Amino acid sequence: MSVLVDRNTRVIVQGMGKHGTFHAMACREYGTNIVGGITPGKGGTTIEGFPMFNTVQEAVRKTGANCSLIFVPPPGAADAIMEAADADLALAVCITEGVPVLDMMRASTFLKGKTTRLIGPNCPGIISPGEKCKIGIMPGHIHMGGSVGVVSRSGTLTYEAVGQLTALGIGQSTCIGIGGDPIIGTTHRMAIELFNKDKATKAIVMIGEIGGSAEEDAAAYIKAYVKKPVIGFIAGQTAPEGRRMGHAGAIISGGKGTAEEKMKAMRAAGIHVVKSPADMGAMVAKILGKKK
Amino acid sequence: MKIHEYQGKAVLRKFGVKVPDGEPAFTPEEAVSIGNRLGYPCVVKAQIHAGGRGKGGGVKLAKNRDEVKDLAEKMLGMTLVTHQTGPEGRVVKRVLIEQGMNLEGAREMYLAVVMDRESQRPVVMASSAGGVDIEETAAKNPKAILKQYVDPSVGFQAFQARQIAFGLGLPNAVVGQAVQFIRALYDAFEKTDSSLLEINPWMLTADGVLYALDAKINFDDNALDRHSDLRAYRDLDEEEPLEVEASKHSLNYIKLPGGNVGCMVNGAGLAMATMDIIKLAGGSPANFLDVGGGANADQIKNAFRILMADKDVRAVFINIFGGILRCDVLAEGVIAAVKDLGVKVPIVVRMKGNKEELGKQMLLNSGLAFQTADNMMVAAKKVVASVSGAPVSAKAKPASKAKGLAKGGRK
Numbered sequence: 073m074s075v076l077v078d079r080n081t082r083v084i085v086q087g088m089g090k091h092g093t094f095h096a097m098a099c100r101e102y103g104t105n106i107v108g109g110i111t112p113g114k115g116g117t118t119i120e121g122f123p124m125f126n127t128v129q130e131a132v133r134k135t136g137a138n139c140s141l142i143f144v145p146p147p148g149a150a151d152a153i154m155e156a157a158d159a160d161l162a163l164a165v166c167i168t169e170g171v172p173v174l175d176m177m178r179a180s181t182f183l184k185g186k187t188t189r190l191i192g193p194n195c196p197g198i199i200s201p202g203e204k205c206k207i208g209i210m211p212g213h214i215h216m217g218g219s220v221g222v223v224s225r226s227g228t229l230t231y232e233a234v235g236q237l238t239a240l241g242i243g244q245s246t247c248i249g250i251g252g253d254p255i256i257g258t259t260h261r262m263a264i265e266l267f268n269k270d271k272a273t274k275a276i277v278m279i280g281e282i283g284g285s286a287e288e289d290a291a292a293y294i295k296a297y298v299k300k301p302v303i304g305f306i307a308g309q310t311a312p313e314g315r316r317m318g319h320a321g322a323i324i325s326g327g328k329g330t331a332e333e334k335m336k337a338m339r340a341a342g343i344h345v346v347k348s349p350a351d352m353g354a355m356v357a358k359i360l361g362k363k364k
Numbered sequence: 365m366k367i368h369e370y371q372g373k374a375v376l377r378k379f380g381v382k383v384p385d386g387e388p389a390f391t392p393e394e395a396v397s398i399g400n401r402l403g404y405p406c407v408v409k410a411q412i413h414a415g416g417r418g419k420g421g422g423v424k425l426a427k428n429r430d431e432v433k434d435l436a437e438k439m440l441g442m443t444l445v446t447h448q449t450g451p452e453g454r455v456v457k458r459v460l461i462e463q464g465m466n467l468e469g470a471r472e473m474y475l476a477v478v479m480d481r482e483s484q485r486p487v488v489m490a491s492s493a494g495g496v497d498i499e500e501t502a503a504k505n506p507k508a509i510l511k512q513y514v515d516p517s518v519g520f521q522a523f524q525a526r527q528i529a530f531g532l533g534l535p536n537a538v539v540g541q542a543v544q545f546i547r548a549l550y551d552a553f554e555k556t557d558s559s560l561l562e563i564n565p566w567m568l569t570a571d572g573v574l575y576a577l578d579a580k581i582n583f584d585d586n587a588l589d590r591h592s593d594l595r596a597y598r599d600l601d602e603e604e605p606l607e608v609e610a611s612k613h614s615l616n617y618i619k620l621p622g623g624n625v626g627c628m629v630n631g632a633g634l635a636m637a638t639m640d641i642i643k644l645a646g647g648s649p650a651n652f653l654d655v656g657g658g659a660n661a662d663q664i665k666n667a668f669r670i671l672m673a674d675k676d677v678r679a680v681f682i683n684i685f686g687g688i689l690r691c692d693v694l695a696e697g698v699i700a701a702v703k704d705l706g707v708k709v710p711i712v713v714r715m716k717g718n719k720e721e722l723g724k725q726m727l728l729n730s731g732l733a734f735q736t737a738d739n740m741m742v743a744a745k746k747v748v749a750s751v752s753g754a755p756v757s758a759k760a761k762p763a764s765k766a767k768g769l770a771k772g773g774r775k
């Protein structure tokens with residue numbers, strides 16, 4: 073019913089400040105198995121019932137955690153990602169917004185050859201509603217278990233898509249917010265590869281935005297390998313060139329990374345591209361209806 | 365963050381990159397005293413955050429003190445229009461007075477370090493064609509651009525600099541100097557957390573000395589916290605005043621020319637999608653505005669103040685998907701802001717998610733003339749109609765309709 077995470081995923085939270093603690097509790101309430109928290113110096117104590125540890129290594133040894141949810145503020149975020157990878161966790165989800173690009177470059181070099189997959193940074197996280205597993209900051213109640221995989225660079229725009237799907241009675245297998253930064257751990261293409269292999273995922277919603285060429289890259293993969301229907305939307309069709317639209321990675325530069333160019337590549341790959349963000353759910357319903 | 369040429373050159377000088385001698389001047393008198401120190405001829409260069417200054421008349425040669433005074437007088441205060449400023453241009457408030465270089469027999473090349481998104485690593489780029497846009501070179505003759513990707517675990521290496529130097533066909537006697545120059549430039553890129561560092565033109569004088577004749581540096585905004593010295597280079601005169609005001613309140617605001625529907629949204633992706641749907645509904649968005657995930661009543665009020673300060677705004681579209689942000693908190697903020705600021709333009713509110721029912725009821729009960737919609741396109745059409753003067757109900761819906769005032773909303 074899901075990719076990357078399920079009801080057996082054992083999660084620790086790195087950065088149990090106000091923000092981290094709030095979301096650790098919200099995830100637990102949703103059903104996620106949060107087995108502990110990391111704040112250097114707080115080891116041996118508990119926060120809101122979560123056992124605390126000084127290092128990720130120690131937490132893994134004592135709890136058997138295999139996933140980390142990272143809220144560490146920007147100056148220490150890359151360090152936290154590397155610590156998670158050093159402890160051989162299967163998955164690290166970094167929510168932190170504002171990580172310096174050169175820090176992420178070093179962290180992503182460090183990750184090469186390691187077993188850890190990174191999602192984010194600057195993302196809402198990952199959720200598998202059917203597995204009652206939410207590792208992130210998204211509102212759990214708008215989701216519903218089902219067979220549509222959602223991958224997106226945005227937070228609230230993903231909620232918008234999910235909200236539309238749920239309202240139409242279409243459930244989701246897993247929703248992955250991959251993050252709005254220029255350097256991220258899991259790209260559109262990688263997420264789509266996972267959905268393509270997942271038997272429980274019958275259709276894929278791919279939400280992109282201006283900047284970079286990750287959507288084109290994913291489109292090329294889809295054209296070559298994906299038989300499942302893919303529904304796509306690109307935000308920033310009206311964005312001016314040379315301006316960073318909120319996300320560090322959302323910028324058209326030197327005429328490259330426009331919405332038009334991405335939509336063209338996606339259409340050429342057979343993706344059902346909608347121009348209006350209000351039509352994402354309806355298009356999925358139409359395509360799935362046709363298939364049956 | 366963008367900085368001026370003279371600031372960029374000051375940064376490069378610190379890292380041992382050779383740049384012409386020069387200083388900024390804010391008055392003609394300062395220009396003369398710098399000119400006298402440098403000797404003549406010297407160059408007067410308008411300092412604005414945009415390229416194409418030479419073609420726009422912002423770079424001139426002064427042969428003596430009278431000319432430097434005259435040119436500085438003309439340039440300071442002038443509105444410089446280049447292909448990058450847009451038709452409204454930019455007012456020049458400072459000029460760079462720089463030593464005149466002997467261009468005779470000199471070679472102009474291109475050198476830059478940029479963060480490459482695809483490979484997730486910096487790339488050092490060079491080309492024999494200096495003084496022209498790199499995009500132009502890339503389009504016409506991509507092979508003319510030499511590229512060296514940097515391995516993040518070891519950094520930029522000497523052999524890579526040599527490959528560039530020999531690749532450009534520099535004379536053997538200059539190669540050692542070029543290697544030092546390029547490595548110093550990369551050092552500056554990494555230590556300042558730059559996202560772009562561009563030397564165009566990169567000059568080799570007839571007597572064999574390499575200079576950065578121009579310098580363009582952009583810093584990674586996310587890294588500025590660890591560079592207090594670089595933060596001081598920010599020039600607020602170069603930014604849209606409303607954008608500066610918004611950034612003081614941690615609001616992410618970008619003015620769009622020619623639009624008239626103000627947007628207030630949470631999240632960057634949804635904010636872009638909101639602009640897009642206004643356009644699809646036949647309207648024109650006036651701005652991008654992301655109020656963020658944890659917006660409170662104060663921030664909503666600040667956001668309204670900024671939207672209303674834009675005289676082009678004829679209606680406002682509030683589109684919120686409450687994940688962290690609660691719709692009731694939003695509604696409270698919106699109602700207070702509209703009352704306090706006496707907002708007169710039509711407002712269409714669409715909110716979903718966390719405490720959505722409670723938020724909607726608060727708007728209904730406020731006695732103010734909000735329009736609401738559940739669907740994003742319906743909301744967009746309503747706001748566009750209210751701008752174009754089509755008949756829309758401007759009256760508040762009677763509070764009695766909201767029966768039984770729910771106490772806690774749905775959840």
